[in-house]
Amino acid sequence: MSVVDWIVLVATIAGIVAYGSWRSRRIQTAESFLRAGKDLRWWTIGLSVIATQASAITFLSLPGQAYEDGLGFVQFYFGLPLAMVILSAIIVPIYHRLRVYTAYEYLELRFDRKTRQFTALLFLVSRGLASGLAIYAPALVLSAVLGWPVLWTNLLLGGTTIVYTVLGGSRAVSRTQSAQMAVIFLGLVAALVTVVMSLPRQVSFGEGVALAGALGKLQAVDLSLRFDTRYTLWSGLLGGLFVQLAYFGTDQSQVQRYLSGGPLTESRLGLLMNGLVKVPMQLFILFIGVMVFVFYQLSPPPLFFNGAALERLRERQGTEVARLEQAQTAAFSEQRAAIERLLSPGASPQSVAAARDEVRGGQARIVSLRREAGALAARTLPGVDAKDSDFIFLRFVLDHFPRGLIGLLVAVILSAAMSANSAALSSLGATTVVDFYRPRRPDATDAQTLRVARIATAGWGIVAVGFAAYASLLDNLIQAVNVLGSLFYGPMLGVFLVGFFLKSVRGTAAFWATVAGEAVVLAAAAFGNLGFLWYNVIGCAVVVGAATLLQLALPRDSGKPARA
Amino acid sequence: MDSDAGPRGGWPRLYAIVLGALVVEIALLWILARVFQ
Numbered sequence: 370m371s372v373v374d375w376i377v378l379v380a381t382i383a384g385i386v387a388y389g390s391w392r393s394r395r396i397q398t399a400e401s402f403l404r405a406g407k408d409l410r411w412w413t414i415g416l417s418v419i420a421t422q423a424s425a426i427t428f429l430s431l432p433g434q435a436y437e438d439g440l441g442f443v444q445f446y447f448g449l450p451l452a453m454v455i456l457s458a459i460i461v462p463i464y465h466r467l468r469v470y471t472a473y474e475y476l477e478l479r480f481d482r483k484t485r486q487f488t489a490l491l492f493l494v495s496r497g498l499a500s501g502l503a504i505y506a507p508a509l510v511l512s513a514v515l516g517w518p519v520l521w522t523n524l525l526l527g528g529t530t531i532v533y534t535v536l537g538g539s540r541a542v543s544r545t546q547s548a549q550m551a552v553i554f555l556g557l558v559a560a561l562v563t564v565v566m567s568l569p570r571q572v573s574f575g576e577g578v579a580l581a582g583a584l585g586k587l588q589a590v591d592l593s594l595r596f597d598t599r600y601t602l603w604s605g606l607l608g609g610l611f612v613q614l615a616y617f618g619t620d621q622s623q624v625q626r627y628l629s630g631g632p633l634t635e636s637r638l639g640l641l642m643n644g645l646v647k648v649p650m651q652l653f654i655l656f657i658g659v660m661v662f663v664f665y666q667l668s669p670p671p672l673f674f675n676g677a678a679l680e681r682l683r684e685r686q687g688t689e690v691a692r693l694e695q696a697q698t699a700a701f702s703e704q705r706a707a708i709e710r711l712l713s714p715g716a717s718p719q720s721v722a723a724a725r726d727e728v729r730g731g732q733a734r735i736v737s738l739r740r741e742a743g744a745l746a747a748r749t750l751p752g753v754d755a756k757d758s759d760f761i762f763l764r765f766v767l768d769h770f771p772r773g774l775i776g777l778l779v780a781v782i783l784s785a786a787m788s789a790n791s792a793a794l795s796s797l798g799a800t801t802v803v804d805f806y807r808p809r810r811p812d813a814t815d816a817q818t819l820r821v822a823r824i825a826t827a828g829w830g831i832v833a834v835g836f837a838a839y840a841s842l843l844d845n846l847i848q849a850v851n852v853l854g855s856l857f858y859g860p861m862l863g864v865f866l867v868g869f870f871l872k873s874v875r876g877t878a879a880f881w882a883t884v885a886g887e888a889v890v891l892a893a894a895a896f897g898n899l900g901f902l903w904y905n906v907i908g909c910a911v912v913v914g915a916a917t918l919l920q921l922a923l924p925r926d927s928g929k930p931a932r933a
Numbered sequence: 934m935d936s937d938a939g940p941r942g943g944w945p946r947l948y949a950i951v952l953g954a955l956v957v958e959i960a961l962l963w964i965l966a967r968v969f970q
Contacts, residue, residue, distance in 0.1 A: 440962070443962070447955065447959065450951045450952060450954070450955040451952065451955070453951060454948045454951055454952060457944070457948075458944065458948065578969060579969055581969070582965075582966070582968070582969020582970050583969070583970070585970075587965055587966050587969050587970075588966045588970075589962035589963075589965070589966060590959060590962050590963045590966065602959070634939055634940070637944075638940060638947075641947055641948075641951055644951040645950070645951055645954055648954075648955060648958050649958065652958075652962075
């Protein structure tokens with residue numbers, strides 16, 4: 370990175386942290402540490418909710434996902450607007466009425482303490498591990514940019530986030546997230562403009578889009594009814610609805626964002642803002658990835674997008690790398706010639722069809738050579754993954770973005786990392802204190818509670834950094850995050866739905882049904898062959914079904930009556 | 934209880950806008966894929 374990039378990066382990040390710290394400088398009570406504040410308006414809540422979900426992984430992994438598979442991943446978000454409407458209409462008013470700090474408090478009011486704490490535990494495990502992934506992704510970026518080992522950048526990024534969250538609590542999280550989202554939106558627009566401007570002069574934007582379409586990258590909606598396909602319209606609408614309901618309704622990192630302690634209307638509007646913005650925003654990021662793909666059809670792509678690994682591989686396996694690069698250059702030249710024929714004006718339908726087949730063939734050869742290089746890198750270099758899709762966007766930014774914009778894009782990725790991680794750590798700390806510490810120490814003073822909340826937040830930060838050290842072993846990061854969430858969200862959502870809608874079910878039945886739901890999901894993940902979005906549906910259905918049956922089988926007085 | 938004044942035009946209108954936008958987006962994406970293939 371150039372000096373200008375460093376200035377842009379450091380000024381942006383330091384400015385955001387200073388702003389958040391200044392706005393949350395009067396944190397002296399546990400209430401002000403655990404809740405974002407009564408004065409938050411709906412757009413701050415909405416931005417905070419969006420920023421919490423949009424981690425650095427979103428900006429690193431999503432364009433890479435689109436480069437490989439096109440726009441299809443957007444279907445994962447189709448259930449989100451539906452979930453926002455259900456939350457806004459039914460669930461948020463219940464939380465507000467009960468004045469709870471965490472979602473799991475509701476479960477004790479409705480069922481009993483063991484159900485509350487088991488569900489809170491599921492949250493702590495899933496969110497704690499996911500935070501590790503969310504630290505690792507930007508650590509990877511910094512490592513590539515600075516040339517430092519990933520472990521150092523893990524520690525640096527995790528450490529910074531821990532300090533700023535432990536000092537400012539939930540209020541600092543919400544305040545900084547508005548500024549972070551402003552940087553993120555600015556960076557995204559700049560990224561798309563730069564990608565489009567980078568296309569060769571003789572290829573227009575429309576022709577670029579046409580090329581993406583000819584290579585199948587614009588197939589966003591899959592109407593097929595296959596259960597083993599990861600993303601279809603139906604898995605997105607139904608599985609996505611369940612995962613988003615569970616995430617926004619039962620994951621404390623989100624619940625804490627909209628239960629700020631302020632008016633109910635602001636929380637409901639903030640969630641609906643998320644429902645309107647999310648799908649276009651994800652589509653925009655995916656489209657950037659598609660345009661990066663188009664760019665590399667017209668300009669030679671690197672053999673392997675993990676640049677640092679490719680350089681090391683060249684030193685160890687020079688002959689083999691040269692052979693693969695030669696083969697790739699030949700395949701690229703043939704493909705480029707076919708693209709010219711495909712895009713040439715006045716070509717007959719037959720010659721267009723023939724050219725399209727040739728382009729697809731060339732593309733398949735280039736992909737297979739990249740895979741070969743990846744496999745060689747994984748065999749030769751310890752700790753290097755054969756898959757390089759998370760490096761695609763980063764490689765493009767570093768190689769083709771103008772000075773200053775590289776710094777801005779790295780700031781976008783770091784902003785996203787900070788916003789998602791600080792929200793996660795803040796909610797992990799809050800859940801530990803509210804759902805585990807307070808019930809055991811009801812006589813603790815406010816100062817003691819605040820101190821424990823800060824220690825718990827820092828402790829979870831250390832766990833997340835520890836797990837981040839293992840994240841390099843995983844496949845595509847954003848999928849890893851979603852798969853991880855889906856292992857826990859179904860049963861979590863199930864027990865909340867039982868609480869909201871099945872008034873006859875009591876604590877004992879709800880608790881054992883949640884345990885059964887979690888066992889079934891883990892078994893399905895270990896032994897089954899289902900798309901992971903269906904875990905959410907299955908886990909939720911098992912809990913609802915088992916709770917109903919258990920309540921019928923158990924004596925009528927098992928578990929205390931509902932208070933919520 | 935917290936105040937819940939609600940938006941102008943009421944909540945159902947806002948829910949219809951959010952869900953209507955989703956339907957339009959899915960339809961546009963489907964058409965886009967048909968046009969460019």
